[in-house]
Amino acid sequence: MAQSRLRSSHKEAPPELRLSNGPTRRTVLAGGSATLLGGLAMSAARAQVDPGRLRRAAVVIGVDRTNRLPLLKGAASGARDMERFLLREGFDPVVPLIDDSGKDIVTVDVFNAVAALVAPGNLDQLLIYFSGHGFMHGFSDHWILSGAPYNSGETVAVKESAELARFCGIPNVVFISDACRVPTTNTALERIAGGYKIFPASGAYLRNKVDFFFGTAPGRPAFETAEESAANHKGVFTEAFLHTFRAPWDDMIVTLDNGQEIIPNRRMEKFLLSETQVRAEKANIILQQEPQIDVVTQVDHIFIGRHIPMSLGPGRPGPSPPPEIVPARRFVRSALSEIAEFTASDAMGNQNGKLYPPGGAANRVFAVAQAEEQIYLRAVRDRADPFFAAPGVTVEGAGIASVTAPAGVALDPPEPLDMGRTAVAANLNTALAATILLTLESGFALPLAVLRDQAAHVTVEGDAVVDIRYTPLAGTERAEVFQANRDEIETLRSAVGAAVVESTFLFGGSAERDSAEDPAESLGARFAELAPFDPTLALYAAYALDAAQRDALVASVARTSAEALGVQLFDLVLLSGRGPNGLRLPEGLVPFCPAFRPGWSVVRAHDIPQPAPVRAAMPFLTDSPWSVFAPEGARILKTAIENGELP
Numbered sequence: 010m011a012q013s014r015l016r017s018s019h020k021e022a023p024p025e026l027r028l029s030n031g032p033t034r035r036t037v038l039a040g041g042s043a044t045l046l047g048g049l050a051m052s053a054a055r056a057q058v059d060p061g062r063l064r065r066a067a068v069v070i071g072v073d074r075t076n077r078l079p080l081l082k083g084a085a086s087g088a089r090d091m092e093r094f095l096l097r098e099g100f101d102p103v104v105p106l107i108d109d110s111g112k113d114i115v116t117v118d119v120f121n122a123v124a125a126l127v128a129p130g131n132l133d134q135l136l137i138y139f140s141g142h143g144f145m146h147g148f149s150d151h152w153i154l155s156g157a158p159y160n161s162g163e164t165v166a167v168k169e170s171a172e173l174a175r176f177c178g179i180p181n182v183v184f185i186s187d188a189c190r191v192p193t194t195n196t197a198l199e200r201i202a203g204g205y206k207i208f209p210a211s212g213a214y215l216r217n218k219v220d221f222f223f224g225t226a227p228g229r230p231a232f233e234t235a236e237e238s239a240a241n242h243k244g245v246f247t248e249a250f251l252h253t254f255r256a257p258w259d260d261m262i263v264t265l266d267n268g269q270e271i272i273p274n275r276r277m278e279k280f281l282l283s284e285t286q287v288r289a290e291k292a293n294i295i296l297q298q299e300p301q302i303d304v305v306t307q308v309d310h311i312f313i314g315r316h317i318p319m320s321l322g323p324g325r326p327g328p329s330p331p332p333e334i335v336p337a338r339r340f341v342r343s344a345l346s347e348i349a350e351f352t353a354s355d356a357m358g359n360q361n362g363k364l365y366p367p368g369g370a371a372n373r374v375f376a377v378a379q380a381e382e383q384i385y386l387r388a389v390r391d392r393a394d395p396f397f398a399a400p401g402v403t404v405e406g407a408g409i410a411s412v413t414a415p416a417g418v419a420l421d422p423p424e425p426l427d428m429g430r431t432a433v434a435a436n437l438n439t440a441l442a443a444t445i446l447l448t449l450e451s452g453f454a455l456p457l458a459v460l461r462d463q464a465a466h467v468t469v470e471g472d473a474v475v476d477i478r479y480t481p482l483a484g485t486e487r488a489e490v491f492q493a494n495r496d497e498i499e500t501l502r503s504a505v506g507a508a509v510v511e512s513t514f515l516f517g518g519s520a521e522r523d524s525a526e527d528p529a530e531s532l533g534a535r536f537a538e539l540a541p542f543d544p545t546l547a548l549y550a551a552y553a554l555d556a557a558q559r560d561a562l563v564a565s566v567a568r569t570s571a572e573a574l575g576v577q578l579f580d581l582v583l584l585s586g587r588g589p590n591g592l593r594l595p596e597g598l599v600p601f602c603p604a605f606r607p608g609w610s611v612v613r614a615h616d617i618p619q620p621a622p623v624r625a626a627m628p629f630l631t632d633s634p635w636s637v638f639a640p641e642g643a644r645i646l647k648t649a650i651e652n653g654e655l656p
Contacts, residue, residue: 085107138186144192164204169614173211221304246300272312272315305557409449441461453472454642458599473634537570548604551567602636
């Protein structure tokens, strides 16, 4: 028998082109009739769903050949397998955009295919599948089509496209991506202006649900198997995904009144985590490929396929039981979920009167996360942030070249502190908040909100800002409460910050909840309560809840934060402002642009107007978790602040 070997879709190419292994319901009315799932989603039991009546369509993209990247051998064949599966499941039409016919796959063809399916407004479900080369840029996945990277415009911005998909009027949109998610070192791709958006801008702002099936974790490659005797190579994740419907575990199957067995979207995660890893390990004992599944449709009548049992020959085993595979980042995510389940009232009811129960899940987050190379946790007892008597910022891990403030804000000279930190105090005069530009010795710069009753603490690693936190000023009532609960607050925000960097801070997605407890509800209430102590936690909560598409909770966090601080933070208004009248940003937000890097995907998706200097600086955003501009963009913003063009 030919020996199995593995081929990665992230493969060595010429140096200048290498992809790096770097750090990481609406009810729709059309012609007077409502879509089936849209009408059922509010009240119908799952057994009432008739798969034969569902109106479902798909666009299937498979790209083996790109311009100057290594040739893949399993992307097109995997796309053909997916096409056949979807046709069998009643998706009609299934639009194949696959390069095995020799035709280049270009962005405009993908957009036109998607737009044609969206326009009638009569679909219950739309599925977008991609297999090919991919990378991450600005915390957004990008799919590489035939003309890239020579033509950097021939990439699909997945997050921006998914953001528009949330408002397209189709009750359930599904993205399936079997592609690498490593950062790019390709100079032709690093300066892309956000990639191509393949969903039309509807302007309706009435939201539907979008589910994600990513074949690998952020920052990691995806692989394809290659057997010498096989006619086709196969993507590990695509094969695992299709196998879900042939040999699922018993608790994944839901039986309809008509006797058909379906596999709901929300019940697939654990199987895919296991099956993908098992397949990878069979080919290479040291290989790890961990999918990321974020399913927000927490009902059993939303599904992609039926259970069609595979034919088992003599001696062939049936479905394997769930193995004990607990990848570290999954453990972190699980532990954070446990933290979220503590409600504010529960915590306040503890006999020690603390805001947070000691030990338990939070300590497990520390124990696991400290072993992960890409997670940035700090032992606060050893590196405690000092209390300050005035607003300002402390920087750790990098020197300060300059700090630029708008008119009316006075800055003290940088003051060296212990452990290589530097502090800058700010006098806001009558203002409650202002945006300063913090330029590091490397020339990279960070727009930062300075708040009247808070001191900011910024941690830098390399050219990336990996952590921002705020502490109440000394002598204030908030400082006294903060100090009394410091251990618990520091534990929570360090763990959450680490999870954000690893893209594991996601709640309400694929968790298969059977109880009435809603971790997202507890999370929103808990973090909203924390906004007066550290506004960063409000941002973390809002982004996590937005990823879970919990819009009411996002709005609650934003409202509570604004009431507590007296100012509106740009990111919170951005995430909570998408309403029936479209997204309109008021003046006076701090900072003057998204503070957290994923916010730029929302800005780009909706073409939200930005001040001219910010638009000019946008191409120079880096892949830092927080918004950091390369020197070219830093100079643009610095000049604009000095000239009074930015508040």
